[in-house]
Amino acid sequence: MIKMEKYLRKIGNEIWFTEVDRDNLKLDYRIKDIIYSENSLLQQIMVLDSYDFGRMLVLDGAIQTTALDGYIYNEMIAHIPLNTHPNPKNVLIIGGGDCGAAREVAKYSNIDRIDMVEIDEQVVNVCKDYLPEVSGDLSDPRVNFIFEDGTTFVKDKRDYLYDVIIVDSSDPVGPAVKLYELEFYKDLYANLNKDGLMVCQSESPIFYSETMINIYKHLNSLFPIVKMYMATVPTYPGGFWTFTMGSKKYWKPNPDKFDKDTLYINKEIIKSCFAIPEFIKRLLDMN
């Protein structure tokens, strides 16, 4: 039995995990079993088996993805840009250690190269071993794992550029902060082909609206086309989640071309996910 971590507590015979990332709202999940709990060089990594959400990846006390709904986030961050770009060949994923985004990208046979740059190798190994519901035990030979800081990786020169870049980052605290700065987006722009596009998760419009607004402004200062889209992700507080796409050329998704086997996204969702509620339009001065 792994010793109880600081995020877990025992009440009678029950184990409860409390998410600690917010001061005034706490979510308590009843846990069946602690599958994995270790410190990597960078963070505390747990895989917990929960009653309501199945297995969950928890980094430094914050839930990253779950067996129940991980596919929603991963399908939305991967298929919307890949459906919008007419012919992506080289794809870069930054972050996404749970391998769920890479798994979705690998559904496209026309893609030649999938570079996945994740700062913490241990997260990838743990997810492959203990969270196959999300990682899919990813073994596609096109996926090139690079264990490095994403902000450093995009500073280096390569002899090829990307068609699509996906930034699948954790919240803007700790090591991920640099992934929310203008400097980083400039480097992404430089790594994209002249008709390339990028997407990043841009947080909750309710609980992290400042982050969302900053990302939108940063991308607007760099790309001729910026579009936001939305999904409901039950394990993220408030459910509401935004993604922001910066593009050099393409802006229209091609829902009729979509033919992948998925659990959330379909042609109708691709058509509709760019509809932005009025309060978010006002936050972004979109009207």
Add this chain to the structure above:
Amino acid sequence: MIKMEKYLRKIGNEIWFTEVDRDNLKLDYRIKDIIYSENSLLQQIMVLDSYDFGRMLVLDGAIQTTALDGYIYNEMIAHIPLNTHPNPKNVLIIGGGDCGAAREVAKYSNIDRIDMVEIDEQVVNVCKDYLPEVSGDLSDPRVNFIFEDGTTFVKDKRDYLYDVIIVDSSDPVGPAVKLYELEFYKDLYANLNKDGLMVCQSESPIFYSETMINIYKHLNSLFPIVKMYMATVPTYPGGFWTFTMGSKKYWKPNPDKFDKDTLYINKEIIKSCFAIPEFIKRLLDMN
């Protein structure tokens, strides 16, 4: 100072409210102040002022609506049917004690009559007094408050029928159970004009999928047209929320006609809210 109720606890100087409606997932909200806490003849009623969601209406320990996001649910349950019916004159609301749905319905000057049937008068009074962010201190003379069990009301005969019926019920526990039975939907059908339509909140596709499926089946057994639509409501666990519409004639919303002042819904949301994620389509055998 009102005495601490069983749903509240003090930790140091902080007051926390724990939602008790689920066994394996608990949401704890930090509370600034207990605004109101009394038992009506039917239920325990609280208005709490929370840090993250502002004032919240809590019935028997379950959050019904909040100042932060109450408008999302109320706009979606009111405007989608009223935008779909080309010329509603008589509207019936069943439940909706927070008055938020009635407030949205009252934005339509072409509507002559708004009957609002709520079982607990005290909820309406409390929301008018202590939750004006949701109730809007509703004083429109067209709103006819009837404090009665909704299932009894629709058994009686009146000399007029309704164009639109909105069922704004609490979860299928306790007194609200009858609002989820086929018998009740049959009575709604009988109370609708020959081109009338009804809508009900049909719960979470993740945590109450059986309820959602039952409502969809019941309405399909009665109405020639049944459509489901969705919104993200941050204060409901998982965020995902479904609404199901049963209609005798009209099925197409008219987004271009929409001209109300709202915070969530707009033309694009009206067009897009009927897009159903793949996993829900599978639950409902829609494919």
